[in-house]
Amino acid sequence: MEPIVNEASSTSSKPKEKSYSGYVITGTLAGVVFGIHLIAGPFITPALRRICLPFVPATEEQVENVFRALKGRKGKFVDLGSGDGRLVREAAKRNFTAHGVEMNIWLVLYSKFKTYRQGLSSKATYSRTDLWKHSLKQYDNIVIFGVQNMMKELEKKIIAECKEDVRVVACRFPLPNIEPEAEIGSDVNTVWLYKIPKT
């Protein structure tokens, strides 16, 4: 007796297998793309903002110059766009009460982790905040490593919000209208120290 071959079921099982592996491949690819987007996105999105301020960490010399500029100062310190938190941790080591304001969630998490590992969490904190929306009125010392096209707007914000006797240190790019008290270092490591005139 001839075996009965059910053609309908034998042909329909093959496409089913294909579509299952298709789902697996598509799902895996989607997961990979999503993962890349999740991790790389915060590093790429600054390029899409009105003012593009990418993550470029301060050099050792720049860090040293910032604290030479702030020699003898104390109180509250903020780094606007704190990156991996290196300036904030250094400020905490030098007895400032230090805070970092940073938009990139991964850099905030990394900063918090490294700060915890170094036992500095009581003196150094971070928030995932837009520096343009962060009030400056509580700080005695403000540091910014920015880009040239943001300095005019930032200068206005600082003048409008900061308290008396604050000192501002600008790294690499100076404030455009205020005369600095001091200029420290050279080339890309130059920092400018400002006492902000109150109107």
Ligand SMILES: C[S@@+](CC[C@H](N)C(=O)[O-])C[C@H]1O[C@@H](n2cnc3c(N)ncnc32)[C@H](O)[C@@H]1O
């Ligand atoms: C030039 S890096 C300086 C990093 C750090 N201050 C240092 O000196 O090592 C600028 C940082 O600002 C962050 N940033 C860019 N736009 C921002 C915004 N609107 N608010 C807060 N942080 C911002 C970037 O993610 C980047 O980490």
